[in-house]
Amino acid sequence: MKGRWSGTPLLALAVVATASGADEATLETEHQTLRLTAVAEGLERPWGVAILPGGLYLVSERTGGIQTFYNDERQTIDDLPGIQSDDQGGLLDIVASPDYSDTGWIYFTYASGDADSTATALARGRLAGNQLTEVEELFEQNRRSEPGPHGGSRLAWMDDDTLLMSVGDRDSPERAQDTNDHAGSILRLNPQGLAPEDNPRFEEVGYLPEIYSWGHRHVLGLAVDRDRGDVWAVEARGNGHDELMLIRSGENHGWPEDDDSEEAAGADLLDDITSGELFTDEEVIEPVYRFSSDVSPAGLAVVDSERYPQWQGNLLVGSLESGQIYRFEVNGDEVAEMEELLEEPLGPVRDIRQSPEGYLYALIGDDNGTLYRLEPEQ
Incomplete structure (x- = not known):
């Protein structure tokens, strides 16, 4: 450490x-x-908060609603389409566009799907009173799974107005090492939900173009240091191995490499690692700090x-x-x-x-x- x-x-x-x-x-x-x-109370299963200029707070609730607070007035925005709420799924992170004052766009992630299968998705819409209008889905991870844990998700804007979005491993650790699967990765998207051409593995065979980094279990904290250009993340690795990470673009951040938890050891993953069947890159990025x-x-x-x-x-x-x-x-x-x-x-x-x-x-x-x-x- x-x-x-x-x-x-x-x-x-x-x-x-x-x-x-x-x-x-x-x-x-x-x-x-x-x-x-x-400053705001009585929130049901809250997940993320967006704070807009002028003191408007938007809080996402996993049950599928957005609570807005302004000058001691509270409104509920519900009836958002396509959100499947379960134990860890539902409405997830929420952020305002960097040019919100001009465009009015609010971006949010959620579990898209039904009781049989879900995927972590990104959408945007505009506030109009107690409604979110012009809602459009911009992105959905490429493989749906049975509803359950580790869907993610966090959002963070970069200085070039591209958007980072984390997607969990969907409780299948091996997916975090499959670069043809969005699960277990941090993605970089443009405001329309597409992969920018300067993404680190955009044209490389065997990598989805949206991938910014991979080898992640469940990133639930994501932030950009605008002074230094650094991308920071925190993630639950389990078994006392939770991590603070300085993200390296286009690189493997290791999950489930060298993890001795029962979850990571399932499905003979450690044997696969030892034999070199999971890791093809020479370097795995180590965390800056590992919680005890x-x-x-x-x-x-x-x-x-x-x-x-x-x-x-x-x-x-x-x-x-x-x-x-x-x-x-x-x-x-x-x-x-x-x-x-x-x-x-x-x-x-x-x-x-x-x-x-x-x-x-x-x-x-x-x-x-x-x-x-x-x-x-x-």
Whole structure:
């Protein structure tokens, strides 16, 4: 494992009530004091949050609806077509287009299909009151599977307005090493859902043109460092091997190579690896950081806001299993410091985002989820 970490937890987590009745917690972190303020509550199985200019929040719920919040007003957008909701499937991530102010496009991923088979898909639409109009499916992974775990998915825009989209291995580890299968990969698409011609393996035989990287189990945190051009991801590898990864385009990130969990060992995968039947590339990209216990990382943000001067270039990572928020200080592909921000977890952390106004947000909970804003104390 690269780098070192300092597991310094919060010194205090004091919960008080705001004048509006929303919960507020004071966070004494290593470098600055924050207030954790609830800005949206009562969310059902939330997954992702998009924060639009002007303070409009969109929260996706796996049951198939989008909750919108603006100036203390809440609306529900439902009746989205073709979404198959099950234990881990349903409506997944949601982001606004980089040119949202001009086009109004909202992009989202979801489990497309029926009770017999599903695929992770990408669509977009435009907000019109409490409806999403002009909805069009842009992309669907090339192989449907029985509904179940590890569909994904996370979205992140790159500086050239191409869109990264993660797709899980659909609970079949060997698919992550099949580059003719979208499962177990991060894809790069243009705003119309097509593969850009400068994708790293666009014209290479044996690779789907949309593939940006492969060898992934279940990427549930994806973010782009716009200052450095780095792509970061976190993924649950199981058996205490969850990872923070610096993504290398056109490269194999290893799942299920050298993993001794029962899941990876099934179907004689380790024998296949030993005999060289799975891996044809000489290099497998190692993680920057490997967690020492199962945390099921979910949600990832790169901090570049001036509101957090002591955290410039840091990464914030959430956890489904521990309910923790982790702060990583990184130097290139080395971890210089790691801090646990919550002394008392508030529930499974689903997503972490930075808003256009520069505030950090954490989406926490399951059947009764809450969206929190991390506000620096003046």
